[in-house]
Amino acid sequence: MSDDHIKMSKTTPMQVVSAVLGGLLPPLIAIILIVVLVIKIQMSHSSAAPLNMDPKVVDARIKPVGDLVVADLSKVHVDMTGEQVFNAVCTACHTPGALGAPIFGNKALWAPRIKQGYQTLISHAENGIRSMPARGGNPDLSDLEIARAVAYMANAGGANFTPPAAPSAPAATATPAAK
Numbered sequence: 001m002s003d004d005h006i007k008m009s010k011t012t013p014m015q016v017v018s019a020v021l022g023g024l025l026p027p028l029i030a031i032i033l034i035v036v037l038v039i040k041i042q043m044s045h046s047s048a049a050p051l052n053m054d055p056k057v058v059d060a061r062i063k064p065v066g067d068l069v070v071a072d073l074s075k076v077h078v079d080m081t082g083e084q085v086f087n088a089v090c091t092a093c094h095t096p097g098a099l100g101a102p103i104f105g106n107k108a109l110w111a112p113r114i115k116q117g118y119q120t121l122i123s124h125a126e127n128g129i130r131s132m133p134a135r136g137g138n139p140d141l142s143d144l145e146i147a148r149a150v151a152y153m154a155n156a157g158g159a160n161f162t163p164p165a166a167p168s169a170p171a172a173t174a175t176p177a178a179k
């Protein structure tokens with residue numbers, strides 16, 4: 001009986017070999033197939049031609065996706081309407097009547113001014129007169145803006161001045177005519 005027991009539990013070298021092969025072979029084949037697959041994918045990605053290492057080409061290759069363009073808007077002057085100029089600059093004195101400025105909309109105060117004529121008022125506004133500073137104190141205002149602002153103010157005081165047209169502005173982008 002003890003002999004039988006020994007026989008039954010004894011594994012032959014052949015059994016060991018087949019067990020080892022049976023356990024190792026399938027994963028080994030799987031690993032080999034995966035490695036082959038990865039190599040194939042890598043080969044399909046790398047181009048046949050060697051990578052161009054010219055600095056310019058490399059720069060182009062690694063340059064950021066977005067380009068930053070800085071536009072200097074301070075160099076672009078867009079003429080405001082008479083009303084816009086008035087609200088930005090002239091209103092400071094011409095609404096409260098500061099320093100004796102003719103008050104906006106006050107016909108009695110504007111009548112004698114208007115009598116001088118549009119061109120005279122424009123030139124006084126551009127160059128200044130007594131307490132009225134040249135261009136209302138804002139040298140950035142263009143002649144057109146001054147003319148528009150003068151017409152806007154004088155017309156509110158009873159005049160009927162027509163401001164000069166914007167110089168050769170395309171109809172589509174022309175600023176709305178100043179009042």
Ligand code: HEC
Nearest residue numbers: 090093099100101113121124125130131132135136149150
């Ligand atoms: C710092 C205050 C001040 C500002 C800002 C100002 N004005 Fe005057 N303005 C005056 C005063 C004061 C007078 C009256 C001057 C006088 O006749 O003694 C005047 C008068 C005028 C007159 C009448 C001139 C005349 O010959 O009778 C015009 C036109 C005028 N201003 C236009 C403008 C315009 C256009 C602006 C804005 C771009 C402006 N002013 C901004 C103070 C100002």
